[in-house]
Amino acid sequence: MKSLIVAALVAAGGGGSYWFWQQQQSGEVELGGYVPADTALYIGGQTSPAIVSQLEHLYAQPDMGTDIKMLASEIEQGGDYPALNRFAASLMRDLFAPGTDIQALYSRLGLVISGPQQLFVDGLVPVLHISAEKSATFTQFWAQHGRSAGLPVFENELDGSPYTRIQLSPPEEANRIDLIVAQTGEMAVLTFATPFDSDNELAQRLRLKQPEENLLQSGTLGQIAQRYGFTKEFSFLFDIEAIAKAVLGVDQTRMAKDLEALFALTQEPAPAATLTQVCREEYASIAGWVPRIVAGYTSIQTEPGVSISSRSVLEVKSGEVLNQLNLLNGHVPNHVADANQQLFGLGVGLDMDQLMPVTVQLWNQFTQQTFACAELRQMQQQAASNNPAMLGLFTGMAQGIKGVGLSLYDFTYGNAIQPIKSLDLLLSVATQNPALLASMAAGSPAAAFGQIPTDGSTASVDLSEIQPGLSAEVGLKGQHLTFAMGAKGRAAANALASEALEPNGLLAMSLNYPAFGRLVEAFPLDAIEPLITDSETSVCLERARVVELLRQQPVKAAYRMGFSPQGFDSTVDLDIDAQEEPGLINPVGSFTLYDQTWDCPQGVMVGLEEIRADGTGTYEENDESGACSTYAYDYRWSQSGNRLSFDITSSRGRSDCVGDWEEYGTFAASCTLIPSAEGFGCIYEDDESDGLFAYKRR
Structure with missing residues (x-):
């Protein structure tokens, strides 16, 4: 699914962030009080309407329909x-x-978008609690779909409270899995019932009874927030150690009991059935070295736009190991992290002087650890036969290097002969031995830079072999070797002169979505079109989708990860500009249609279309000579934002001007409108095809 991959690009930068929650003090008792304390997964809080209003357009992307x-x-x-x-x-x-969009979805389900909500697991069973209107809309939605599909749907009661049970297993199966839908007060419930559930466990999921030991009473969420500096707006917990202990059968948690019952029911051996008790305990102990993944927000602002800082941590509980891992943090040049000033930034930090000793130390710690488990002793023997000292051959050549950074500030495409019209970038290497690195770089046959100044000045590098007239500047700026092109690249290089080599992580990345979208839109594909005409993928169409996707994302994102005193740490900073109402494209008029699916710059003239103000329209295609119409259809249309929906009421075609018309029937289609000076563009979709069309007014 090509467009799903495209959508994932946005999600990676925070575009798909529907879980923007605010955890209220009043709602905290309601939420945590019905969650078992030994849950292995918890996500909870309260959605912020201000953030949802900025992001609701991300729910249904223009190319998702097909x-x-x-x-x-x-x-x-x-x-x-x-x-x-x-x-x-x-x-x-x-x-x-x-x-x-999100608002429409919540309304259709009878849900309240600004209310508290939580997702967790009760043993193995997922449970969703979400605020709802005082109506039966939520339960009726699921029941109606179940009945329409032919699934058995039952209306039951537990402790006097009604709930709906939709049987997901075939009728002949004795061990049933049911979808459970209910509404308790102002909270909708979506969960499952399994053959090994008791009424008491189902009552807890339905919010009819609190667990004796619940997440609220345990104080776990509060402790996590205090330890990691999280605000009260969002909580995430994934308990790796609890899952490992349940799978290994060393703890009698709810999940462990569910797993035991499940394997007994299926008559399948448990994954740990062949392990001795001592191996189970030692494997569980190893899982305890990285017991949890926790996440939350460290700050959030909603005026005028949205600014969010979040943090996630893979906890590392082995003090010696964590101390060694922290030594690996290098220096990622700071210029890569500013999404406001560049299209894209990527930096890697790794202390090459520490890589070898840390690897050897961790290797020694594992091989010298005392294990009673035979499998673990065998792993130690295998590790002992692979001495990491060979790594020194590589690290010796990179002595003193702490990190590398690349920032792309601007790029303008020229033509097929000289594709680079302008390029603004900075490539920098952070090093403790700048003079030595400069000498090595200057002497490299691949570089041919000549002498690199060590006094803070720069030397020009002729890049005519890449493109005539192209050049860059190289130099040493403090403890950074720089390769710069363009005014912004040179300015950022000069700023490195005062940047000390402080350990700040392993990786940093930034992306300016609107600016990147403009770059993609400006890049002409006609130069490479002969290479793609035989492909099943239309680069023209995919580019239009990416551009439209990025155009809707007023997002600037920065990501950083590395080791911290708590474990493996990552942070995400999102700046989402206040959304302006997009200008509505008026589709009414008479148009000549050009198919640009495989011909981006011009397109092939395919037909004539009239879109009328009364909500009707017609489309016609002529034969090759233009003497007569050979294909036509009539339709009704409606518009939601810049998306047109077509209900084709009749379609017909014939082979030539004298042939008989053949009726083809009805179908539905849609068109995502793209602004254009001559009319508008259309990303077209129906059940069988998609394409890119230009509507030019006649």
Whole structure:
């Protein structure tokens, strides 16, 4: 699914962040009080309306419709239980219907977008609690889809409270898995019932009874927030140690009991069945070295735009190991982290002087550890036969290097002969031995830089072999070897003169989505079009999708990771500009259509279309000579934002001007509108095809 991959690009920078939550003091008792204290996964808080209003347009991206239809169709046709397949496909089509945003989805489900919500596991069973309106809309939504798909749907009661049970297993199966849907007060519940559940456990999931030991009483979330500087707006907990102990059977938690019951039910051996008790305990002890992943927000602002700083930590509890790992942090040049000043930045930090000794020390710690488990002793023997001293051959050549950074500030495409019209960038290397590195770089046959000044000045590098007239500047700025092009690149290089080599992590990255979108849009694909015409993928169409996707993302993102005194630490900073209402494109008029799916700059003239103000329209294609119409359809249209939906009421075609017309029937299609001076562009989708079209006014 190409466009799903495109959407993932945005999600990587925070574009898909629907879990922007505010955890209220009043809601904390309601939420944590119904969560078992030994849960292995918890995500909870309260959505912020201000943030949702900035991000709701990300829910239904312009090119998702076709992918959703394809995926729903594949689900419907696969599997061994047709009713369950129909249920899953129907839900997908409804939840991801074209034009659906977060507000519309919550309204359709009867949910309250600004209320408290939480997702957790009760043993093995996922449970969702989410604020809802005082109505039966939520339960009716699920029940209706279940009945329409042919699944058995039951209305039950527990302790006097009603709930809906949708049987997901085939009727002939004795051990049933049911989807449980309910509303308790102003909180909707979505969970499952398994053959090894008791009424008491189901009552806890339905918020009818609190667990005797719950997450609120344990104080776990408060302790995490205090330790890591998290605000009260969002909580995430993933307990690696608890899962390992449950799988290994060394703790009698709810998850461990569920696993034991599950394997007994399926008559399958447990994963740890062949392990001795001492091996189970020692494996569980190793899992305790990295017991949890925790995450939360460290700051959040919603005016005028949205600014969010978040942090996630993979905890490392072995003090000796953590001390060694922290020595690996290098110096990532600071210029890569400023998303406001560049299109893209990427930096890697690694203290090359520490890599060899740290690796040897960690290797020694593992090989000298005392284990009673035979499998672990065998691993030690294998590790002992692979001496890491050979790593010194590599690290010796990079002595003194602490990090490398690349910042792309600007790029303008020229033409096929001279593709680089202008380029603004900085490549820098942070080193404790700048003069030595400069000497090595100058003497490199690949570099041919000549003498690199060591007094803070720069030397010009002729890059005519790459492109005539192209040049760059190299020099030493403090403890940084720099290679700069363009005014911004040179200014950033000069600023490095005062930047000390302080350990600040392993990786840093920044991305300015709007600026990157403009770069993608300006890059002409006609130069490479002959290379892609035989491909199944239209680069023209995919570029239009990426540009439209990035155009809607007013996001500047910065990411950093490295080791800290708590473990493996990562931070994300997002700046989301206040969204302006996009100018609505008026599609009414008479147009000549050009198919640009495989011909980006011009397109091939394919037909004439009239879109009328009364909500109707017609489309016609002529034969090659233009003498007559050979294909036509009539439709009704509606507009939501800059998305057109077409309901084709009749379509017909013929082979030539004297042939008989053949009726083709009805179908549905959609068009995401793209601004254009001559009319508008259209990213077109129907059940069988997609394409890129230019509508030029006649």
